[in-house]
């Protein structure tokens with residue numbers, strides 16, 4: 001409602017000093033409920049707000065169904081899962097730390113160049129994977145190997161990628177470890193620059209909507225850390241997915257850290273979830289260490305994506321128990337005791353095991369058998385991958401572009417071939433290095 005609105009207009013000189021002030025009076029000809037270009041109700045109260053909940057609580061709530069020791073909380077509705085699904089969930093959640101422990105140590109021995117663990121985030125990653133369809137397109141950040149394991153990407157595939165050997169199906173050894181990709185598993189190749197996958201996911205989701213055989217059947221699920229959500233690409237991606245409506249599910253893993261920067265220093269608002277409504281996107285915050293809550297939330301989010309053909313944002317609250325990567329020592333910026341505490345409180349694996357036991361689906365003997373079996377399988381795949389050669393060195397120059405190889409790639413290939421001719425057989429460091437490649441570089445020498 002506007003009546004007798006008075007505006008004070010102030011003119012300034014070029015130097016900025018106030019030279020004149022005059023009053024302009026308007027009398028509204030009629031009552032208005034909202035402005036012509038908006039449905040926002042008009043209010044005479046001068047009131048600022050800084051919360052999206054509209055309640056006195058101020059903070060967006062966190063959805064969970066199990067308490068810290070695996071018991072359903074009051075009023076919780078558990079997702080539909082049977083024993084077979086629960087066992088697959090538990091085994092995949094246990095496989096992750098088994099692989100992580102072995103590969104972390106293998107890196108420490110200098111056998112692979114780099115590694116990143118998912119310790120503490122098993123429920124967020126595996127629970128999401130379980131709630132997606134196997135052919136939903138997944139665009140990950142780098143800590144989501146569990147989605148691939150859920151989809152049947154083999155231990156050999158994992159090892160071959162991390163060793164970058166001739167059987168690496170993700171990228172023929174041309175990517176850093178954990179940069180997986182597999183068209184067969186609808187898992188788009190990881191790229192190191194943060195947040196690039198977010199606008200890409202909006203594009204993939206739009207393409208799915210435009211493809212008759214996938215429309216209303218498939219979504220694009222995009223994983224990213226809360227740190228990546230500080231990139232401009234986060235905002236570009238969410239805006240794109242909301243204005244060109246696309247079935248994209250954005251899953252923010254809020255694990256408390258972006259390398260050494262705690263989330264308390266990354267943003268001032270109410271986490272990542274508070275940003276969803278700004279883009280008109282249905283949003284939920286979920287306890288990311290409660291695998292059943294994650295399954296329910298992702299299933300419902302996916303249903304909304306398909307039903308409305310629109311984006312959904314899900315923020316999973318978890319904790320990065322491991323170091324950021326093998327290039328990091330997190331005890332330089334956080335206390336060991338904090339990590340030990342967080343390992344115990346709400347531990348996603350222990351919590352789900354207690355739930356399984358309460359249903360009569362799991363016992364101590366099965367636990368012992370599972371751990372021994374997973375370790376043996378991982379060690380077998382590791383030994384096989386370790387003994388393999390790298391791809392032919394010429395593969396460095398293939399697959400960069402589709403179609404005919406452009407002149408600049410050809411030029412680089414010829415330059416390397418020339419250097420190999422000159423030093424490859426005579427200079428010891430190069431001889432040793434070339435021996436690691438299939439055919440010892442002979443493919444480039446044209447022999």
Ligand SMILES: Cc1ncc(C[n+]2csc(CCOP(=O)(O)OP(=O)(O)O)c2C)c(N)n1
Nearest residue numbers: 143192193194225226227228255257258259
């Ligand atoms: C554009 C860009 N800036 C910086 C980096 C370096 N970097 C790699 S990971 C990372 C932290 C990301 O944190 P978050 O998104 O929370 O994921 P998390 O590692 O916690 O899973 C940074 C800053 C990068 N890879 N790309």
Ligand SMILES: [Mg+2]
Nearest residue numbers: 225226257258
């Ligand atoms: Mg993080």
